Amino acid sequence: MNFYHLIVNLKPIYLPILLLTAQISLIKPASAQNSVQATPVDNSSPRICPANLPSEIQKITTRPLLAKARWGIAVETLSGGKTLYSQERDKYFIPASNVKLLTSAAALTRLGSDFRIRTSIYATDSPKQSLLLVGRGDPSFSNPQLRELVRQLQAKNYTQIEELKVSDRYFQGTTTHPTWEWEDVQYYYGTIVNSLILNQNAVGLTIYPQKVGNPLNYVWSDPLAVWGRPVANESLTSEANSAANLQLIGIPGKSLLKIQGQLPVGSQPESQSLAVIDPAKYFTDSFQVALLSVGIKVKAVKFLSTTEAPNPETEVAFVESPPLTDLLMEVNQNSNNLYSEVLLRTLGAIKQPKQDYDVSVVGLSTIKDTLKQIGVDPQSYIIVDGSGLSRHNLVSPDSLIQTLKAMDKSPYASVYRQSLPASGMNGTLKNRFGNAVNLIQAKTGTMTGVVALSGYITPTDYEPLVFSIIVNQSDQKAIATRQSIDEVVILLTRLRRC
Template sequence: MKFQKLTAVARTVGCLILFSGFPLGLKAVCAEAQLVISPQSILSGKQQSATNICPAQLPEAIDAIVDRPEYQRLHWGILIQTLSPPRTLYSRNAQQYFTPASNAKLFTTAAALLQLGSDFRIRTSVYGKDGIVRLVGRGDPSLTDAQLRDLAQQLRRQGIRQIQQLIVQDGYFQALSLNPTWEWEDLYADYGAPVNSLILNQNVVKLQLSPQEIGQPVKITWNDPFAVGQWQIENQTLTVASGTKSDFEVNGILGKSSLQIRGQMAIDSPPEELSIPVRDPGEQILQHFKLALNQEGISVAESQIINNAEKTNEPELAFVESPPLLQLIADTNQPSNNLYAEVLLRTLGVRNSTILNQDTVTLGLNIIKTTLANLGVDRESFILVDGSGLSRRNLVSPTSLVQTLQAISQSPQAETFRTSLPVAGVSGTLQNRFKNTPALGIVYAKTGTLTGVVTLSGYVDAPNYERLVFSIMVNKSNQSAQVIRQSIDEIVLLLTGLSRCK
């Protein structure tokens, strides 16, 4: 599958930081001594003291990276400031719009944290009376089969053994489950899973691929029997000889509920799994909840799915809750989870709706803009159409990202937000970047990648300077994401070496 192949590449090469184009011989006149910066000194953590650079020399050093001949057609946007008080150290196209990719999650998670608070939880409830039981979801993205079993057990402890009518109410979010501005191929990938009010197992299922005899198609098995009817599989795979590289690609067929799986698998290869989005999440959770009830000895005579947001007067019989928002924020930013970000966007919308059936996404986007504008972020500096950054219609300036990072750093939620971000060489999407460099453990930043787009925005705790806020955005790239990341990382490493100079 295309997404999984890209992920595998990122994990493999993300920690290889090359500096072949670093400006050798750049002079840095600092208080202690006159130093010559070299790529070798930056790569070696043991030589961290030799990486010092004065703020006055920073623009020349960054320009030498950005202005390389191979980057002449790329569009760079950069803003680097001190945290408090804000003081600009470097700026390039900082006011211009860029496609942010997953850097858009910084707006969503910051607004959610400020509006909802770190202790906010998403509640999934079961209401019931006179043989009617109603499962009502409110968009908990962490809901799994274990929580459904918990709900069934709560009902059993109350003596319920029969349900005349089971209603799954999936209308808390009044919005399309798939953003119409996403590219159609995203809708067939696990990172483009539908977003609804009752989410189970992040609305993805697994396909297991196993070799058969040479010349035979690869065996494809669903790990979830209820998912079998949701997709038709066109198996265009082949089992091949031992020692051959296994490689797969999953493509959706436009206008059909069909998936085309192409590729090959060596006969001695272990089974592999592919993640596939659920096509009908309402039906999926209905079937799983009925199974959980059956396992607890509770029979169901009739069942249905409804998509309205009507409130019920029936008493609450059971409930489960998500982890607190501080964990949901981390689960959004650390692995860059699109589903979680879209849920937070919709939660902001529905929590601030005043009229029944208002579009939840539109409301959420308005709340993000208003929340951040009230903190001093320029309203005209960013335009969002989703909460995750998967849409290419998002338009964001480096200034807006830095202003957002500056603003939340002055709030009571500052530390919660900062620790939700990936840490260089340690966690999340930065786990395999900056290893064995001075940036290890002192850069907290959100990554972003789409075809032709690479971004990184966050904080640097420069050991010999002060905390910095930065946003680096590259659009219209004809280079691989790997190559662009290497140059972005060079810039970030310059920031870790900043030192106060006379």
């Protein structure tokens, strides 16, 4: 069955879903970072003097609960640079998503707050009535933007496209970092980073119990995202009082997905958001469906193997992303890995490297150069990706302090700071520090054995502070480590001049 017949057959059932559904809800597995809420910490205790701060912090960091953990802490006044507390601040730690502080600082400094990512369609002469689709990695591109491209082509009276050329080569090089863990790359937060992104390269999977003894039922949120992907359903609906035990298992190097385990009969369905394994095809197939819905047929599709530089004057349709100001809100407040990795590759792509050069490598070099220019010691960190998903990233609290202070002096200081989660208000701090609302703007970071928090604090009775706290090698659940970090931060909000 060819694609044209496929989408005609799908149209009665799936077309309203494909064209009208907004961006899918992304649900992390329990192991994903920043998904666990911390217990609110009471900050109603008396104010403390800076001289007493070290002993108060050490009461928290030396508790038996975290005796095996390694703490890196740096606390300074924002303007004067006076150190109030320091513990292994110049040592390397795995930072998790605190890497995003470095990526977003470099992107904002190099690209500017109004930078936008453009997805374009160009007219081509060979053959006539052919189009060239060029993606440049817009991570916010979703179904409404797809329909907008179609609307513009319809307005130009297109009824048939002889050949649709597809360029997914703006981001050359690796699409998934080789040091990301296999479990992570199966889920949306470790999805492929390419040039044609649709719905964050993720697809929802909902699994339902059936009658006892029967396999579980499963439904994809968008059939085109998984067209042709084999699923081995080895699951079972179990007795009502049995334990739920559901596993999604990907096979390295293959597209096969195994569903194993069980859900009790009558229990609530389980939902996950998985990575799309061929996002360029998903984008292109969805585009063809959208074109067909308004009567525009594509006769042939050709994926380009090399980068083609189009003539800007032949652009017939385009969509731009929101400005970088808005993209950074998604990077830092919601800790979006895809957005962060796109910014890394954009920093590499704008330097127009040679053909077939890895833009992520160029992007890492650009981050290093840019941060050095604003005063961040290049020896104080080693990063291998833009999001912090790799455990090969090594960052010192010092490097984060230097970055935060440099950005506070930047022309983009307010944009950078507002991109961070605010305590008790938004992002990954919405449900933390409920008694210290908006006193803390900081980036979270969590992976197994790692919890981090770095940012700014505005105490009510003391001058503004900058801080970085990273805990590694913890054998406790993230919520327990996070609770201890929160207690340290609440101490900082209680500082007073004395």
